[in-house]
Amino acid sequence: MTTVTAPSPLTAGEKGRAGDKFFSGLTFAAGGLILVVLLFVTVFLVVNAYPALIAGADELPSQTSFFEYVWPLVLGTLLAAGLALLMATPVAIGVALFISHVAPRKLAKPVGYVIDLLAAIPSVVYGAWGMLFLAPLLVPIYDWLHRYLGWIPLFNDPSATGRTILTAAIVLAVMILPIITALSREIFVQTPKLHEEAALALGATRWEMIKMSVLPFARPGVVSAIMLGLGRALGETMAVALVLSSGALTWGLLAEGNNTIPAEIAANFPEASGLRYNELIAAGLALFLITLVVNLAARWIVNRHKEFSGAN
Amino acid sequence: MAKRIDANDLNVYYGKFLAVEGVNINIEPRSVTAFIGPSGCGKTTFLRTLNRMHEVLPGAHVKGKVLLDGDDIYGPGVDPVTVRSQVGMVFQRPNPFPTMSIKENVLAGFKLNGKRLSKSDADAIVEKSLRGANLWNEVKDRLDKPGSGLSGGQQQRLCIARTIAVEPSVILMDEPCSALDPISTLAVEDLINELKNEYTVVIVTHNMQQAARVSDKTAFFNIAGTGKPGKLIEYAETSTIFNNPVEQATEDYVSGRFG
Numbered sequence: 283m284t285t286v287t288a289p290s291p292l293t294a295g296e297k298g299r300a301g302d303k304f305f306s307g308l309t310f311a312a313g314g315l316i317l318v319v320l321l322f323v324t325v326f327l328v329v330n331a332y333p334a335l336i337a338g339a340d341e342l343p344s345q346t347s348f349f350e351y352v353w354p355l356v357l358g359t360l361l362a363a364g365l366a367l368l369m370a371t372p373v374a375i376g377v378a379l380f381i382s383h384v385a386p387r388k389l390a391k392p393v394g395y396v397i398d399l400l401a402a403i404p405s406v407v408y409g410a411w412g413m414l415f416l417a418p419l420l421v422p423i424y425d426w427l428h429r430y431l432g433w434i435p436l437f438n439d440p441s442a443t444g445r446t447i448l449t450a451a452i453v454l455a456v457m458i459l460p461i462i463t464a465l466s467r468e469i470f471v472q473t474p475k476l477h478e479e480a481a482l483a484l485g486a487t488r489w490e491m492i493k494m495s496v497l498p499f500a501r502p503g504v505v506s507a508i509m510l511g512l513g514r515a516l517g518e519t520m521a522v523a524l525v526l527s528s529g530a531l532t533w534g535l536l537a538e539g540n541n542t543i544p545a546e547i548a549a550n551f552p553e554a555s556g557l558r559y560n561e562l563i564a565a566g567l568a569l570f571l572i573t574l575v576v577n578l579a580a581r582w583i584v585n586r587h588k589e590f591s592g593a594n
Numbered sequence: 595m596a597k598r599i600d601a602n603d604l605n606v607y608y609g610k611f612l613a614v615e616g617v618n619i620n621i622e623p624r625s626v627t628a629f630i631g632p633s634g635c636g637k638t639t640f641l642r643t644l645n646r647m648h649e650v651l652p653g654a655h656v657k658g659k660v661l662l663d664g665d666d667i668y669g670p671g672v673d674p675v676t677v678r679s680q681v682g683m684v685f686q687r688p689n690p691f692p693t694m695s696i697k698e699n700v701l702a703g704f705k706l707n708g709k710r711l712s713k714s715d716a717d718a719i720v721e722k723s724l725r726g727a728n729l730w731n732e733v734k735d736r737l738d739k740p741g742s743g744l745s746g747g748q749q750q751r752l753c754i755a756r757t758i759a760v761e762p763s764v765i766l767m768d769e770p771c772s773a774l775d776p777i778s779t780l781a782v783e784d785l786i787n788e789l790k791n792e793y794t795v796v797i798v799t800h801n802m803q804q805a806a807r808v809s810d811k812t813a814f815f816n817i818a819g820t821g822k823p824g825k826l827i828e829y830a831e832t833s834t835i836f837n838n839p840v841e842q843a844t845e846d847y848v849s850g851r852f853g
Contacts, residue, residue, distance in 0.1 A: 386652075387652070474689075476685060476687060476689040477689055477691060477692070478650075479647065479650060479683075479685065479689070480685065480689040480690075480691065480753070480756075481691075481702070482647065482650065482678060483645065483647060483678055483682060483683035483685075483757075484678070484679070484682070484702060484703030484706060484756065484757070484760060485675050485676070485678040485679025485680075485703060485706055485760065486675070486678075486703075486706050487675050487706075490706050494691060494702060495691060498691065498692075498693035498694075499692070499693070501693075
């Protein structure tokens, strides 16, 4: 007599477990891929930047050490992106709040679509628009600013063409506006009704309700949205290269001059060879580090109030 | 101070849909009034018209009058914001502001309209409100911790503290215990009993035992069928509603024959 031990009903379901394993493998691969790509980019940047980093000042084409070469570019990049962020953030948050909490539904939808459309315009078009349309338009305004605020060094030497760092920053602001707006709006509409009603039931006006429940709830998400916008502003190449009449570093926002790392790389890369090539890659590495630091800072800001995030 | 509420021929609409029809009710100050009835009968909708919270939904409006000590809260030029600062509300699920500490939650309503508070005044209000909500002893050592870290029942009492901090005339409660365990429910019910010494309390509840335990008067709402408006069927002393109601529907409901 042979006894066949029937499998316990609890051990069944190999099939289901295989599916689970496949799925977790897939997500693991997707997550790992990002790290691998990032690693390769980093290795590429470091390896190719290294010769320029160790080269003496007399060996480099600019006849200065790499750090003397790159710091005006770093400042120019941060200046353009920072100004863009300063202009775009309040407008973007205002528009997002308007769409999510203030506008009647009939108006909110079309405004949302128009903002999304702004993101679909290629950056070279923004660059051409900034160079040919916006810059001449801004010349009289720059002259006015110089006349009345010229005692502040920022408003010295207004450019005759208007192709200045401020114009570039305005174009960048328009470009990052839809990113920050669209993401912020998505977060604002997810505010729990419960929290909105809690504020209203205490006798809050609409603005007070937004201040009490919507903005605190959305804060981490809005910081992320701003960082994505900043990432785009830091890395934007074409628009800046077209708009900005580049030159040496200057604090004059209305003057020609300054340059950003991406625009510098784009303008010089095709003809670069030898150490000049390494120098440009090293500038790219510097940009990579800036972005990294900015993102870490944003994470830190978001995590500072983790206990109060509402996630618990 | 506690005020009386009178609703006269009140119809509530969502857009064109008539949700509640022809409610006439007189709610005495310093009493607890319970609204009972099956789901969808309009008791919550009617409750929310008492502080104009139903207007949060676009298209919601009323016909008729709601008088707060004789003043029509739907009168011309009446600001819903002012109405809500007089008629506070506690919700079905505890909803303390997650980004605020316990103390900030209590003061949230007080700080509206740009009021400034000295630290000692603020501390006094926090203690008074939390004592009023029977929560002070449990949280006095962690006032700066987030309100969302409390248990469900404590959160609900925090919400009540937040509501009474602004010293309203009326407190509306929309099934305040439906998300709470029996011990927490008992704590909130005890609190309701104390609140009626100073406030007019109106409570919507699905739990008939709760209505019998906490309320002085009970209003029974019912609905004739899906798509029909909810109506106030009977309004009387709680003991009358539960022991010898006039209407057959009330008797069927409180004796558990439907609902």
